[in-house]
Amino acid sequence: MLPTWLVLGGLYLLPLLILAAVSLHQADDFGNAASVENWGQHIRSGEVAANYEKSVRPPFPPIHVRSFVLALVTTAACLLLGYPVAYYIALIAAPARKNLLLALVVIPFWTCFLVRIAAWRLILQDQGLLNTLLLKMHLITEPRQLLDTPLAVLIGLVYGELPYMILPLYASLEKLDRSLLEAAADLGARPAARFLRVTLPLTLPGIVAGSVLVFIPGLGQFIVSDILGGSHSMMIGNVVNDLFSGGKDKPLGAAIALELTIAVLTMLIAWAWYARRRGWEIGL
Amino acid sequence: MKSARSTLLALHALVVYAILYGPILVLMVFSFNKSRQAAVWTGFSFDWYVQLAQDAELVHDAWHSLIVALVATAASTAIGTMAALGLAGNGRELSARAARSTTTALVYLPIVIPEIVMAAALLTFFSITRWHLSLVTVMAAHISFTVSYVAIIVRARLIGFDASLEEAAMDLGANRVQMFFRVKLPIITPAIIAGALLVFTVSIDDYVVTSFVAGTDSTTLPVKIASMVKTGVTPEINAVSTVLLVCTIILVVVSQKLMTGRNAE
Numbered sequence: 001m002l003p004t005w006l007v008l009g010g011l012y013l014l015p016l017l018i019l020a021a022v023s024l025h026q027a028d029d030f031g032n033a034a035s036v037e038n039w040g041q042h043i044r045s046g047e048v049a050a051n052y053e054k055s056v057r058p059p060f061p062p063i064h065v066r067s068f069v070l071a072l073v074t075t076a077a078c079l080l081l082g083y084p085v086a087y088y089i090a091l092i093a094a095p096a097r098k099n100l101l102l103a104l105v106v107i108p109f110w111t112c113f114l115v116r117i118a119a120w121r122l123i124l125q126d127q128g129l130l131n132t133l134l135l136k137m138h139l140i141t142e143p144r145q146l147l148d149t150p151l152a153v154l155i156g157l158v159y160g161e162l163p164y165m166i167l168p169l170y171a172s173l174e175k176l177d178r179s180l181l182e183a184a185a186d187l188g189a190r191p192a193a194r195f196l197r198v199t200l201p202l203t204l205p206g207i208v209a210g211s212v213l214v215f216i217p218g219l220g221q222f223i224v225s226d227i228l229g230g231s232h233s234m235m236i237g238n239v240v241n242d243l244f245s246g247g248k249d250k251p252l253g254a255a256i257a258l259e260l261t262i263a264v265l266t267m268l269i270a271w272a273w274y275a276r277r278r279g280w281e282i283g284l
Numbered sequence: 285m286k287s288a289r290s291t292l293l294a295l296h297a298l299v300v301y302a303i304l305y306g307p308i309l310v311l312m313v314f315s316f317n318k319s320r321q322a323a324v325w326t327g328f329s330f331d332w333y334v335q336l337a338q339d340a341e342l343v344h345d346a347w348h349s350l351i352v353a354l355v356a357t358a359a360s361t362a363i364g365t366m367a368a369l370g371l372a373g374n375g376r377e378l379s380a381r382a383a384r385s386t387t388t389a390l391v392y393l394p395i396v397i398p399e400i401v402m403a404a405a406l407l408t409f410f411s412i413t414r415w416h417l418s419l420v421t422v423m424a425a426h427i428s429f430t431v432s433y434v435a436i437i438v439r440a441r442l443i444g445f446d447a448s449l450e451e452a453a454m455d456l457g458a459n460r461v462q463m464f465f466r467v468k469l470p471i472i473t474p475a476i477i478a479g480a481l482l483v484f485t486v487s488i489d490d491y492v493v494t495s496f497v498a499g500t501d502s503t504t505l506p507v508k509i510a511s512m513v514k515t516g517v518t519p520e521i522n523a524v525s526t527v528l529l530v531c532t533i534i535l536v537v538v539s540q541k542l543m544t545g546r547n548a549e
Contacts (some may be wrong), residue, residue: 004367004431008390011428012402015409016393019401022408032411085300088293101297103540108304110536112489114506115525118513119307122314122522127324129310159303191289220398222492227513237400244404245496254408257401268396 016261023254024048031247051255060239060256067235070150071218074157078165078214079207081158086169086206091176105166117156117227124152124228148230156224161217165210172206173199205280212271216264236260308529315522332523342508342524348419349505353488356426361480363427364434365472367391371435372442391436394429402429403496410497417499425497426487433486434479441475481539485532 025033026047036042046053054060089101108116123129124146131143146152176199184194200207222237229235234242236256243253275281315333319326336342371384371391394402406425415421445468453463491506498507505528512521 003363004370004387004391004435007363007428007431008393011406011409011424012394013390015402015405016397018412019405019408081300081303084293084296088297092290092293104301105304107533107536108308110485111308111529111532112506112509112525114489114491114510114513115311115528116307118509118521118525119311121513122310123307159307162300162304216396217398220400222398222400227510237398240400240404244407250404250408253404257398257404261397261401264396264398 019254020258022251023051023258025251026050027249027251031243031249033251051252052259054252055256055259063234063236063239066150066233067219067221067237070154070157070235071215071221073154074161074218075165075211075215077154077158078162079211082162082165082169082210083207086166086173089166090170090173091178102167102170105163105170109163113160114223114227117160117224120152120156120159120228121147124155147228148233150229150233152228153225153233153235156228157218157221160221160224161214164213164217168209168213169203169206172203172209176202205275205278208271208275208280212267216267220260220264311522312526312529315519315526317519317522320519332519333527335520336523336527339520342505345503345508346505348422348502349488352419352422352426352504353484355423356430356487357480357484359423359427360430360483361434361476364431364479364483365438365476367431367435368438368442368472371439372445391432394432395436399429399492403493406493407496417497417502419498419502421497421499422494422502422504425493426490429493430483430486433482434476437479437482438472438475441472445471477539481535485535488532 022033024042025036028034042048056064085105089098089105093101121128125131126143126145126147128146130146131140134140135143180198180202181194184198189197220237221235222241225233225235225238226241229238237260240253240257240260243249243256314325316328316330317325318329318331367387371388373380373384375381375384406421406428409415410417410421449467449471450463453467458466489506490504491510494504495507495510498504505524509521509524512518512524
């Protein structure tokens, strides 16, 4: 385990701790962490937490809210789009075709995310395919701005995260004991009741796992909003990027990055704890 | 009634698959478009591919990507496999169990922490340690976040490993080294290959961390593509993306064939 600690300890944990240390500093003129002369004074005056205080004051709250809402809507959309697909693959498709259908869900995973998101620019831009199509169908009279809007970010997020939803849903639907559905039918339950009272509760572990796997990367997403969102649809990730690579205020960027990390870790730990208590397998 | 529902679900699945593959297809089709204007089809042409091959900077960045991916794959596969072997150890003492659970937590960290956070942390780390940003820092960064993929995949395979095989080999007179190379390694090889492949594709595709830790003379293909995308969609991007997509798809299909062939034996 020594090599693991050398690599992950030295190149992962240590940088993370340094980032935490940087977040306690003020920025100098170049946006780097200014050295602190007197730590006692720094702590007593509350300056040590100044970046965390700044991070919840304008202009940041709308961005935090937007990230949260986008991640939440993405999760809901992926669930609505993904559940029927997982259901189809697990319970309806011919067994011989299951592997192909699953492979088709997984293949996009392996292809360049950046490129796939960039492809949406072709579709969403003013003279893009979607606008051309809508114009030809006379649904709109002039091109709508789709690119560089929160809607474009939402589309990109759903598109990118969908496989993460379908796979855990498939895993739990596949394990579903079909004799329970037959028993429910024998006892007179209608299809809707069978779904709501048998299938849905039994696949709850998959629903929760998929939602966690979509929501968390969605919250920390950077590429999608960078490529499709423009300057008015920024998410937390873009703020961190902006403060860092623009060399504006690295300590503030570090504080926001850490808040994001803590939010993500808290959610994951809560999920792992809850899943373990309910006896769900979460594959860790 | 039942078949109507099945048809509806099949249709829905079809639509979702169309959403997943539509953008990729659009990209590929338009990479052969004659016109510079992205969404109007004016005729078939290979021009953008020719232009691509002549773009010295782009070819240079592609080489960078390949070198980084190969180094990261080799290093991460070796270190990740060692990590997995350590994690799947069977020491029962409290200290061994504690070491395993803290190491497991460490291994999961790169999987769960947002990439942008890691990009910021690594940039800060490199600048504080005065590590000059170059291909080496890019490699180090890629190794740091890909080791975990190998460790997790190989460990999953080791958990299913039948310990009695190990005992049988020892009973038959194999020493520890022989046992490892002739029993354990062949069993975990498919997982190691799968892990290596994942590292390669993750590394060659990485944009977020690379854009932070690459120096001006060490940009990679995704960083170049991102800057091209931001300066306006040209058919050249479609062409380079198509090349990249076709390469990864071939890689995945070949490896799947290799692995299923291996398992079938």
